[in-house]
Amino acid sequence: MNDIVLRGGRVVDGTGSPAREADVAIRDGIIVEVGPACGPAKRELAAEGLTISPGFIDIHAHADLYLLRNPSTNHRILQGVTAEVAGNCGFSAAPLGEWARDFRQYARPVLGTWPADAQYTGMADYLDALARTPLRHSAGALIGLGALRVAVRGYRPGRLAPSEMDRLIRLARESLDAGALGVSMGLMYVPEAYFETDELIRIASVAAGYGRPVTVHLRGEGALLNPCIDEMIEVARRSGAAVHISHLKAIGRDNWNRALAEAIGRLEAGRDAGLDLTADAYPYTAGSSTLLTLLPPWAVTDGADALADRLSGDADFRRRVADAMRTRSEGWDNLAVTTGWERIFVAAVTDPALEGMVGRSLAQCAVDASLDPADFTLDIVARTRGAVTTVSHHMDPADVDRAIAWPHTCVVSDSLFDDTGCPHPRSYGTFGRLFGEFVRERGVLTLEQAVRKCTAMPAERMGLAGMGVVAQGYCADIVLFDAQTISDRASYREPRHYPGGIRGVIVGGQVALWDGRTEPGCMGRALRARKK
Numbered sequence: 001m002n003d004i005v006l007r008g009g010r011v012v013d014g015t016g017s018p019a020r021e022a023d024v025a026i027r028d029g030i031i032v033e034v035g036p037a038c039g040p041a042k043r044e045l046a047a048e049g050l051t052i053s054p055g056f057i058d059i060h061a062h063a064d065l066y067l068l069r070n071p072s073t074n075h076r077i078l079q080g081v082t083a084e085v086a087g088n089c090g091f092s093a094a095p096l097g098e099w100a101r102d103f104r105q106y107a108r109p110v111l112g113t114w115p116a117d118a119q120y121t122g123m124a125d126y127l128d129a130l131a132r133t134p135l136r137h138s139a140g141a142l143i144g145l146g147a148l149r150v151a152v153r154g155y156r157p158g159r160l161a162p163s164e165m166d167r168l169i170r171l172a173r174e175s176l177d178a179g180a181l182g183v184s185m186g187l188m189y190v191p192e193a194y195f196e197t198d199e200l201i202r203i204a205s206v207a208a209g210y211g212r213p214v215t216v217h218l219r220g221e222g223a224l225l226n227p228c229i230d231e232m233i234e235v236a237r238r239s240g241a242a243v244h245i246s247h248l249k250a251i252g253r254d255n256w257n258r259a260l261a262e263a264i265g266r267l268e269a270g271r272d273a274g275l276d277l278t279a280d281a282y283p284y285t286a287g288s289s290t291l292l293t294l295l296p297p298w299a300v301t302d303g304a305d306a307l308a309d310r311l312s313g314d315a316d317f318r319r320r321v322a323d324a325m326r327t328r329s330e331g332w333d334n335l336a337v338t339t340g341w342e343r344i345f346v347a348a349v350t351d352p353a354l355e356g357m358v359g360r361s362l363a364q365c366a367v368d369a370s371l372d373p374a375d376f377t378l379d380i381v382a383r384t385r386g387a388v389t390t391v392s393h394h395m396d397p398a399d400v401d402r403a404i405a406w407p408h409t410c411v412v413s414d415s416l417f418d419d420t421g422c423p424h425p426r427s428y429g430t431f432g433r434l435f436g437e438f439v440r441e442r443g444v445l446t447l448e449q450a451v452r453k454c455t456a457m458p459a460e461r462m463g464l465a466g467m468g469v470v471a472q473g474y475c476a477d478i479v480l481f482d483a484q485t486i487s488d489r490a491s492y493r494e495p496r497h498y499p500g501g502i503r504g505v506i507v508g509g510q511v512a513l514w515d516g517r518t519e520p521g522c523m524g525r526a527l528r529a530r531k532k
Contacts (some may be wrong), residue, residue: 002027002041003509009047009480013470014054014456016448024052026476029509034470045514047480050503051447054455054468055082055137055477056431060215060246060280060412062086064093064126064141065111065118071133072522077505077512078498079413080431080479083138083527085462088414089217089246090146090186094120095171097151102303106155106190107146109290109348109389112417123175131526137507138477140462140527142184142215143175145203146192155303157194165199172206179528181462182212184246187219187228188293188333190300197231204239212529213242213276213461220333222252225259226266233270233277242276244461247414248403249281249395252338256396264406271408278461280410281403283433285395286492288347288416288424291388294336294377296324304386311382318378325374339394341366341373345492348389348421354380358421359493362390389416391424391492401444404434410458411450422495429490432499436487447483463529480504 004026011022011034024031024047025038033039056079064086066073076084086092091107096119104114120126123143130139152167153160160168172183183203186192204214214235218228229245236243245267250260270277292300292307299321300307311318328337336344341363349355357365357380366376380388403409413430416423426433431454438444445453459468467475479502486501505513510523 002032002039003043004506004511005038005041005044006047006052006478006480007044009050009052011052011470012448012451014451014468016452018448019051024470024478026506026509029476031470031472031474031476033472043511045504049482050480051483052470053451053479053481054470055479055505055507056080056454057082057458057464057468058084058413058415058454059410059458059462060085060088061415062088062091062110063139063415063417064091065114066417067135067139068115068118068129068133069112071135074136074513074518076137077507077518078502079428080481080499080502080505081137082477082479082505082507083464083467085140085142085181087142087144087180088184088215090144090184090189090192092123092126092141092144092147092184093118094123094126095147095151095175096120099150099154099303102155102305103147103150105385105387106292106304108350108387110416122171122178123180124178127179127526127528134522135524135526136512136522137524138527139524140179140181140529142182143172143180145183145185146189148172149191149195153191155191155301157191157298157301159196160199165202169203169206172203176207176210176212176529181527181529182215183207184215186217188217190297193219193297197234200235201238204235204241204243208239208241210529212463213244215244215246217246221249222255222333222338223330224333225250225255226262229263229266233266233275236270236275236277242278245277245279247281247287247412248279248406248409249287250399251287251333251335251394254338257398260399260402264402267408278408278410279403279406280412281400282412282414282426282430283400283404283438284424284426285397285400286391286393286424287395288389288391288414288426290386291377291381291390292386294325294344295321295381296329297332299324308382308385311378322374322378325377335392335394336374339392343393345391346388346421347391347423349384350387351384354384389421389423404438405444409453410461411453412458422493425488425490425492425495428495428498429488432486432501433488435481435483436501440483464527465530476506476509478506
């Protein structure tokens with residue numbers, strides 16, 4: 001007797017193969033049959049008129065701490081997500097070392113608040129905590145290069161000393177041995193911005209030795225996009241690592257409809273030369289990050305707390321930082337210049353007295369304060385110690401289509417989990433938007449292509465064997481949705497709305513959502529990379 005049979009649905013299996021009418025039988029958490037007439041089950045679910053897809057696998061999220069703070073949440077289930085990967089862009093919850101307080105403060109706009117008892121001295125500690133957590137969906141993590149560097153050197157610039165590099169490599173190996181799914185780099189962020197290319201090659205070689213990918217938030221995504229793409233192609237060539245470009249995009253009006261097409265051409269040339277190069281993207285024209293990304297990297301040399309103190313007490317330093325923020329630069333992506341203060345919005349603040357800023361642009365806030373935008377921003381950095389999340393509208397719709405349509409791009413949410421304010425709507429609506437707008441309304445992708453980009457492709461990229469496909473022997477992680485009504489209901493002004501049209505979610509062979517109602521149970525698991 002099967003545990004569950006889905007009757008009469010339209011199976012889009014995740015491989016890119018054409019949809020077909022079929023039943024799906026599940027037993028002991030595994031798909032045991034996909035065919036025209038599966039045998040009886042303890043529970044039969046009518047799937048007529050619904051698409052039966054593998055559960056969505058979001059391999060770019062920042063839920064490292066959210067998962068531990070809110071283990072019983074249905075936040076991801078309601079979006080059709082059955083597995084996610086944290087630890088992206090160099091931000092991971094471990095390891096925490098001597099500079100733990102500084103790292104927690106700097107990372108707070110991305111990861112949110114650390115649980116009071118969080119003492120993750122290594123990735124093994126974090127993954128063990130995840131394994132003890134009663135999860136509603138499955139989750140794994142990358143080891144963040146930013147966390148590794150802070151653990152061995154803090155925020156100081158410059159090359160790592162040989163002893164520091166040896167310690168970083170040891171921590172990376174320990175993390176990969178513990179089950180980290182790969183290494184993530186966030187080269188736009190301090191202190192990773194201080195790495196030189198040959199150092200990245202050595203670190204990537206470690207991941208290559210484990211057969212695990214390196215994901216990369218590039219040093220720059222505007223005027224620096226293609227030189228940064230070239231750098232990572234060189235890292236892939238010399239290290240042998242699989243390199244995955246995070247949130248592939250071109251920011252700044254001067255780069256629209258040119259830089260991204262060139263970047264994809266360079267990635268294709270690298271693939272033709274035998275390199276393992278892929279990317280991910282989200283279906284929105286705005287990004288989201290920390291307010292500190294508006295400052296030049298040289299300003300943040302001792303962490304967010306030290307920066308705040310220096311802005312308050314060193315007038316010359318503050319003047320130099322403000323001048324740099326107003327000036328176009330070749331050495332770093334000056335988002336204030338390329339995007340414009342009027343297109344950068346406050347998404348979340350930690351100071352309740354500043355909540356009136358949420359949802360408003362930095363330009364508007366600066367006018368209200370009778371200040372220049374750069375000076376106003378530095379005031380806020382000093383007051384909040386950098387703990388402000390922003391949403392920046394800096395991409396062209398045609399470029400977003402181009403990134404999403406590239407055959408080697410996974411679709412992800414890049415969700416931030418600050419828990420407060422007015423978050424980017426991608427934290428709620430990514431997959432509804434993908435299937436509603438990009439598939440049904442505009443035909444950027446076929447249904448089969450879109451399903452593959454958020455199921456089998458990300459599973460393969462992260463080495464999640466037995467996941468991401470509706471086929472015999474695969475894990476029974478499944479989402480059922482109405483392809484004619486699935487849609488995004490989250491907006492920039494009102495982001496906290498879940499997609500419409502998602503009718504059922506099954507995680508590990510257990511029903512988590514059916515016909516609009518969640519069902520109890522902790523069916524998720526901690527995902528660890530398999531040892532070679």
